[in-house]
Amino acid sequence: MAATLAAAVVAAAAPAGGVPQADALPAPTSPADPAVATTWVNPAIRPGETEIPVSLQLSGSPTMDSGPVAAGSDLSVSLTLRNTSDEPVSGLELSARRAQPVGSAADARQALAAHDSQYAWYGLTAVQDEVLAPGESRTVNLTVPTAPGADGTLTIRDAGVYPVMFALRGVDGSVTTERFLLSAEDPGSAGDAEEEAAASVPPFSLVYPVTAEVDVTPGETGEAVADPPLLLRSEQLAGQLADGGRLDELLRVYEDATVGAGGSLELFHASCLALDPALVSVVDRMSDGYRVAPDRPDLQAPQRLRDSWTQDDESAASDPGRGVEDAQAWLERVRAVAAEGCVVSLPWANTDLRAVADADDAALMNEAIGRGPGVLQEALGTTGVTNTVIAPGGYVDPAVVDAAGWADHSSGAAAEDGAGGAAPEARNPVRVLVADNTVPAPAQAGDEEAIDPRFVELAPNVHAVRYQGSLAATLATVGRQPLTVGYSNTATRYDYRVDSEYSRAASAASALRLTVAENTAPPAAESAPDPVLAMLPPTLDPDSARRLLSAAAGVLADGAAEPLALGAYLTPNGSPAALAEGAEPGAPFPDPSVITDTEIIQASQQAGYLDDLTRLMVNDPAIALTRYGFTQPLRHELLNALAATGRNSLGGYDDAVARASRELNANRDTIQELRGSVALLPPGNVYTRASESSPLLLVAENRLPLPVEATIAYAATDPDDAIRLNRPGTVLIPAAGSITVQMTADIPSDQDQTQISLWLATPDGAPISSPVDISVQTRTGTAGLVVLVALLIVVMGLALVMRFGRQRRKKGADRPRAPAPDDAAQ
Template sequence: MLVRSLAAVVLLTLVAAPALLPRAAAGEPGVTQFLKLSIDRVTPEIVSTAGEPFVTVTGRVANIGDRSVRDVVVRLETAAAVTTSAGLRTSLAGSGDQFEPVGDFVTIAPELSQGQSAAFRLFFPLRSGAEPSLRISEPGVYPLLVNVNGTPDYGAPARLDDARFLLPVVGVPPDPSLESTDPVSAVVPPDTSRPVGVTMLWPLADRPRLAAGVPGATTPVRLGDDELATSLAPGGRLDTLLSAADFATSPPVDPAGQVRSALCLAVDPDLLVTVNAMTTGYVVTESADGGLSGPTRPGTGQEAAVNWLGRLKSLAQRLCVTSSVYAQADLTALHRVGDPGLAAVATTESPDVVDQILGIASVRGATLLGDGPLTGPAVQLLSAQGPTVAIAAPDYTAQDSASGEQPPVDLVPRRYTRQVVTAPVDPTVGAALAGAGTRPSSPSYLDSSLNVPLQQDSQVARRQDALAAMLWRGLRPATEPRAEILVPPMVWDLQQDDAAALLSALATSINSGLATPRPLPTVIAETLAAAPATEQPAPADALGNARARFGDGVVSAVAGASGRLWGLTAALTTDERTGLTGTEYTAPLREDMLRALSQSVPPDARNGLAEQRIRRTATTVDDLFNAVTIVNPGGSYTLATERSPLPLALRNDLPVPIRVRLDVDAPPGMTVTDMGEIVLPPGFLPLRVPVEVHFTQRVAVDVSLRTVDGLSLGEPVRLSLHSNAYGKVLFIITLSAGAVLFLLAGRRLWHRFRGQPDRADLDRPPRRTTADDSPDPVDTAIAYGPDER
């Protein structure tokens, strides 16, 4: 009786009973797509011993082609449990030969015209003494497929679409076909003898939003768009992620703190910097390229930023927090840039930003690579920054090249250098998590053999794949190792239902005994202890998606701008009035260069957006150099004497002082005293440069300004100088005349001392006398001088 009633239930839940239909082809859908099948709901999402022994799949078939389709029928198919990590991906693509029908085709519509759709609902027991059933008798992860066939106008019956998803079975409930007084005896629980140590990183990140090329101390803050206002507001993406983590780890929901121990917030410092800036008010640029000169409008997310950041600070007090690489910069590209200072900002200095803004002590010692692969250049960059545990996906393909079989993924810790040890994550699990949500993606580290089409699957189907991937290793007690790190994409776009389901799966795995919490500090300590002392060969230089690689033009532009900026920063000092330092003033521009290398941007758009951002940043760096100049007088100077100082005026439009040197290209005959290092404060600084001139003429003098390390500042100035100082010829003539006078005076004195008349006196007129016969004083003064009177 029970078997017959179950069969009746199956028939009643379908739209119509199957007729005598031609069998559809088992191949993939044709190139021209006529029908689109989507899964709207799977109940239960996770099968457990305490749940119902039935699985319900509901969905819809839509005609998206250019003609009507007749005799539209659907069928549910199932395959054997997944046995390898690769199977989590390969079972979702391919020919589908491994699938077997659960029941017959069922008609859902006699005909679907263009634009029409029809709903379906499939309902089957997990196992049953009589067909139809899913034939699932033990825990595991099972691939399911819904197949839709039809006959397009002017065509033959064919398989027109399918939808695949994974069904995680934590425990098998009692068989409803068994007439037993003790149904618990038929329960098949999972094997919990070897639980998996599980760690889950919960990302809070976004793609770069701050407008490029804006140095520090610029108010108000300028954003390229206002999408963060929506994301931080109630119901937004970042609000959903924060709310889900807060709820799942709250004491009422997680009284034993099991989920709280396994979960750790992975926070991008760039997001914190942006949100923290939004709390004081900001503007949004309206220029097409996000430039600094375009019009702006007030931002609308200040209140949302204040509330979100306050909630995050509160959650961070009771939950593990770790920092991602700044702006999720690509470490492989950053190594190609070859800037150790920029690499330090991206890695070792990122936790300082998180700690300062959130007021906590974040977990140190691990580097989260996120979307990118761990390549040889990335290992070299990390090794130069000090000891770290690199949390990254290893290189893994769907099939072994020799045997053609699906190999197990290698999750054993490796030591590549004395400084770098890896804590591997399963790339197939990471890819399944990346497929969840409203904007599915494939991580850059994923090998092409593991890629599956994401856009054709519904959000519900992709959520099922993520749930199954999270639970798969726990359901395979023989699979090694018995530890796992769950790493979703940093920019994760989940709906509230998605986030709740995934965190519920984490709690289910722990509460069912399939997993135990493994806090991130424990991961770091155990990885360092388990890593062999022998260093392994470095990974390949190029791994994963080749389209995600940053071009050489982007890398060289970042390197050039970064080198110039470091040179300028070294010359800047602290403004005593405001406390602003040169490093703080130029920090946003260095961060811009990391934002240009961000992996949060989809691969196809990375290079274009990176070029746009670094071009604006490089322009600003040039403007900073040109902001320190020599004021051009626009006329000519006249030096009154040979030692008259050269008057100059220096101008500094930066908000911090800068250490500079003057370079005066003096012509021959002009000596300039080196003034040494000059601290030029913001504003104007008049100078009097000591010079010595040994000519009388008009000359051109070139004066330039540079940093103490020799970098040119501003534009050189050419001064027109006119000197009234004695020249060499006039100096010689004067000296000769003085010598002649000296000789003549000496000769007269010589004759006088000897009592002889001098020849110069022989032609003198007779001496005139006065009335008393004394010499005329005028004649005496003229002829003999004062000493002869």
């Protein structure tokens, strides 16, 4: 009944025709916003469970820690109750219940989201009379029987996967539940499985992603000979690499499960480390030493010589990094795994390929999917599995397919200088790993040429390789930040955090076993069983990884599956299927985590500016640094900003959006500063021509480490468009230098003064520097003014002379005369 109802709900929620639904939002929108809330959490699923004042979580189970539980044995669990209210709580009722066993991972997901009435088998009930104070936590240990006929039993007679629920009811009637999938096995069936293993069990592969945020201080550019000194914003990556850190433990869990003492060599051959090339590159650089600073020194601005005598050095202070030895040790361990086992590259920084494709920049996509194997080769000594794209969101859209030629690593499609170029066509098959419900394919007719239905041809030499989406969606819910993936049915979406990390890991392990059993063919089957690929999530945590690898090793050890290398999984047993007519690849359900239009536009503009800057520079044989190598780190910053990691999580979305905004803004500032490094410097704001052949002199400055080839563009305040500047075709400005540019101007004789704006541009016309404004005036236009000023001076001078003369004569007439001699005698 429950499975039938679940299948009906899934069918009702499934989109028709396989039409992609993952349209981007205009701007980032928090999962709490009503506009998108229902695409994250279906309000009809487990309503009110987060409102009860006491939370309930499964914190451990000695029974399940060792693997599947024997049918009929006791189930021991530890449950943690926590009072999240401001009032004391008592009279809580705790009960164990189960639903009927499920037959597929899709049914299991539906059962975990089903109404509690479907958990119709009641087991043990315990009343918690003790008062639970505000904020207090208490652990309750229970032993729940499963043998038929026992008191409080869940009645599990047969092997299978059972949805189990612990319900906590308050005195006010509110209920919260803790749910997980319990794997039960029949001890007497092991021998039969071994006898049938060779003919009926499915081949099994597992992809184990290793990625983390790499917080390189923004503003890095390439340098000659080698990478620039590594500058990190913080020591968070060093903490992950240190003993007990996430990256250290993730690798240790894999080593212990495969090549360590007691490990499974079958699992080692069936599994593949999916490594983030951005992470590998940074750890490799950390191993050679690094420094920590939140900001990078500004690019050196031009200054007068006398200013340099008194100006202090304003370079940002930095501290030496403490994770050098841990980086060295971790990298050596990865090299040891890669030397004997399988590694494959993730997209750079686990970036969202849909967003990169929509940014429509060839160089950016080149870095996203073309650069990885080369980085692995340089750091680890092997390229790993090539010509393979692992879609971070589990699906791709047509724009990604069009750019997939960059992943044709075997033909060298990932060019050193990809700026401004178009995506190459794939000359060799490129395999794109996606969830099975994101690429619809027609059914195979009996008389057709044999095809492998896992492979769908998306474009010439671009093949989708499908894996079990229901299993992958369940695996994605493990860890502290469970993921809501775009290919998951909206009928199964809820806040997965209502169940504990332990429960979700147990459910994921059970779903893995269930999918293997689901794909097991009967002994007399005419066709071989379909292979199973377990695609673990990029946010994998060590505890969940340990449980999942244990489950994988278990199905291989029990003979329920046989190991299949990833390279073999990527090799079809027949021809790829044709894409269904009118269908396109994409997410079959709304994906609320996609990068938004606003962010894509920002990234596209910045990528275009980087292309312009790259084309402006000229490679010089005497300089080891290339123009593409100089701007390459800034493209990596853009890919970091478009990273998918954390974005498809209810608890991580807002932080991921804030991080993307910071990185896009920081990258914008750096690009603006670099654009200001190439500038025109006029000798003055006014230029006076003695004649029509008088030269107009400008200084073109270049503070970049490579020569710059530019043109001079201009605009004049001339309504008749009669003004012409006689400019050189192109100007080659030396690296970290300047050059004087001489031009002449054709200006109509009736125009005494003209305003002209000039700027530097790329050879194809894209502006690259800020404009400078100058006034141009002719000598004839100033002659009349000079004569007039001279006449005024003469007139004023004459006026002053005449005035002084009159004043002297007047003073002479008024002065008293001396008495005559005769008069004095009288």
